[in-house]
Every structure is written in C-alpha cells, then in structure tokens.
Amino acid sequence: MSNRNVYMTDELQAIYDQTVDFVTNEVTPNGELWELDGMVPRDVLKHMGALGMLGLRVPTELGGLGMGMLASATFSEALGASTYAGFDVTVLVHTDMAGPHLVNSGNQEQYDRYMPGVLAGETILSIGVSEPDAGSDVAGIRTSAVKDGDGWLINGRKTFITNAVYGNMTIVAARTNPEDKYGISMFLVEAGTEGFEVATKLDKHGWRCSDTAELTLDDVWVSDAQLLGTPHRGFYETMKNFQNERMVLVGMGVGSAQAAIDMTNQYCQERKAFGGHLYDLGAIRQRMAMNQAKVDAVRASMYHAAWLHDSGQDNVKAMSGVKAWGCEVVNQVMYDCVQFHGGMGYMRESHIERMYRDARILPIGGGATEVMLEEVAKRS
Numbered sequence: 001m002s003n004r005n006v007y008m009t010d011e012l013q014a015i016y017d018q019t020v021d022f023v024t025n026e027v028t029p030n031g032e033l034w035e036l037d038g039m040v041p042r043d044v045l046k047h048m049g050a051l052g053m054l055g056l057r058v059p060t061e062l063g064g065l066g067m068g069m070l071a072s073a074t075f076s077e078a079l080g081a082s083t084y085a086g087f088d089v090t091v092l093v094h095t096d097m098a099g100p101h102l103v104n105s106g107n108q109e110q111y112d113r114y115m116p117g118v119l120a121g122e123t124i125l126s127i128g129v130s131e132p133d134a135g136s137d138v139a140g141i142r143t144s145a146v147k148d149g150d151g152w153l154i155n156g157r158k159t160f161i162t163n164a165v166y167g168n169m170t171i172v173a174a175r176t177n178p179e180d181k182y183g184i185s186m187f188l189v190e191a192g193t194e195g196f197e198v199a200t201k202l203d204k205h206g207w208r209c210s211d212t213a214e215l216t217l218d219d220v221w222v223s224d225a226q227l228l229g230t231p232h233r234g235f236y237e238t239m240k241n242f243q244n245e246r247m248v249l250v251g252m253g254v255g256s257a258q259a260a261i262d263m264t265n266q267y268c269q270e271r272k273a274f275g276g277h278l279y280d281l282g283a284i285r286q287r288m289a290m291n292q293a294k295v296d297a298v299r300a301s302m303y304h305a306a307w308l309h310d311s312g313q314d315n316v317k318a319m320s321g322v323k324a325w326g327c328e329v330v331n332q333v334m335y336d337c338v339q340f341h342g343g344m345g346y347m348r349e350s351h352i353e354r355m356y357r358d359a360r361i362l363p364i365g366g367g368a369t370e371v372m373l374e375e376v377a378k379r380s
Helices: 010-027 031-037 042-050 069-080 085-105 108-120 234-239 242-270 282-310 316-340 342-346 351-359 369-377
Strands: 125-128 144-148 151-162 169-175 184-190 196-201 212-223
Touching: 010 042, 010 069, 031 085, 042 085, 042 108, 069 085, 069 242, 069 282, 085 108, 085 125, 085 151, 085 169, 085 184, 085 234, 085 242, 085 351, 125 151, 151 169, 151 184, 169 212, 169 234, 184 212, 184 234, 242 282, 242 316, 242 351, 282 316, 316 342, 316 351, 316 369, 342 351
Parallel strands: 125 169
Antiparallel strands: 144 151, 144 169, 151 212, 169 184, 196 212
C-alpha cells in the first residue's frame, strides 16, 4: 500500500519505502526468535545505523538528516509494518523518545562524545523518567540529584524503562530543586556506572522483544559534564518532546493496524465457510471496511498534527487528541482482526495474536488516554 498523502515528499516516500523494505526482509522473518530472547540483536540496530536510519531527526551539522516531525510520522508508520511492535519501540525509544533530549539540550562536548555512537546504533539510548509512583505525572518524580563537588550524586528508582536492560546510556530525570515541583534536571548516565543497576528485567504482556528495566540508582555519581541542559529546567526540556513521543506510538500503531487489516482481509478471502468464504459475509466485509476508514482517519490526523508542528504551530491539542483516539482505534481494529481469524486468532502461532497483545500498551504508554483527553479538554 502506498503511503503517499498531501504531506508526503519524494524524500519522505523514500524513507517510508526503505523502512518497509528493511523490516519486511530483516525483522518480520526473525522477530519470533527475538521475542523468545527478549531483545532485539544489537547487530540489527547497527545495520540500521549504517543505513542512516537512526538520524532522521538529528541536525545535519551533527551527522543526521535534520528532518522534522513528518519524518518521524513516516518512519514510525513504516516500522509498524514489521508486525513486531517490540522491535518498533526499541528503535523509536532510541530515535524519537530519548535521542531528541540529547539533540535539544546537549552541548558540543556531549555531541562529540555521544552522537557518533547514537547514529551508528552502537550507543543505544533509553529515557528514565517513569518511577513506581510517577508516570504521566512527571512533576511527581522522587529520584533526587544533589550537587557533590564537580558532579552530582543521584539516588532513586526508575521503572518501565525501555532499552535499559541491554542499552548503553539512560537519560535520567532527577529532582535537583526540592523547593520547586518542576525543579528537575536531566543526566546522561552510562550503563555500568557504579551504583546504577538493573534491579529487574520486567516481564511484559506484549512488546516481548523489547527489553524493559526497573532501575536503581544508589549514590550514582556523575560529573558536571553529564548534566544535560540547564539545571532545574529538565521538566520543561522533557515537555518539548512530549508531542513527538506521543506521535510515534500512534505511528507504529497505524502501521501495525494496517498490516492487521491487510492480513485479516486476506485470511477472510481464503477461509472457506458456509459454502463460500468468510469475506462473502456482509457483516465481516463491512466491519473491516469501517476499520479501514478509521485507520485512514487516524493516519491523516497524525500527519496533520505533525505538519502543524513542522509549520511552527502549536500542535498539543491536535496531537493529544490523535494519541487518545488513535491508540483506542488501533485496539478496536486488533480486536476485530482476532475475532475474524476465529480460533486461529487466539493461537500463539498467528501474527495477529501477538499484534493484539502488543497494541494494548498504546493507550497507556507515552501519556495515557485519560491524560491526553485532559490536554484536549483544557484547550477546548
């Protein structure tokens, strides 16, 4: 299916086509093994780096392509064609959830030190904001960092941190001004730093090939050179990337939902039933047609919200709305696709069973549906 729409350029179309080709050839045939292993092989990420796929949002002067939010919309949707959302999110946390913090807030010394590895897929990033008592409520974090000589001493816990089991560096949010609920700073904490431990490799309902950690920071000392951005301004710097984070979750969901619709239509056209095929039944045909209409609408809304940002306009209301509605739509589509696969849809051997499980996190992660709806409501 062509991805071309009013917002697409030849360059964006090329990114879409290259990414779909990559995941079709390199990911989908191997994903089942990665699901069992609980991780995406590092060689695959390095291969993407070598192809220039990890630098769409990195400025040209830092070695990337310097593209906007429409590139991330395109990339995330194309990744969704893999049908392995655990792979999709492994890549997108690196490129679109953690990476932008380094781009937005880093200094030249930090760029020189880390950016080559980030672009090459050798320094895999995670973003450490969520805690046992604070998820969507970023201002509620308790992890603290106190000044200690020419550095900082960090103590606390982080949870649900994607890429942190096997990744190389976590961008950790910590409270540095206890007098101000928004007084948070961001720190670049490398794996292997003394006191920085993976307490648990978390066992998830879906996204099985993505590694997710609970982290403990016990007197973790980092130098001033590892402070990312302005002290006590990390909350606001984090918020700069919220819309992008929300969008790529919608994007991978749209790509996955489209793959689910395509495979379900094909299955129903081939599956013999009642003297014909399942697709001969109007109830099934029409439900799947409605699902296609909904996915087309989510896709269009997502690209429009990305375009608003790239045009210099505020897109918080638009993107929050498409995150809330779009991720619910993806789950509705997956429900129907499992239903129309019948018993086979409930079997672990079918793609759709895994895709159904993988989709459930989308209305939770990156800002829960209810939080997104409040963002829309207070701007209405």
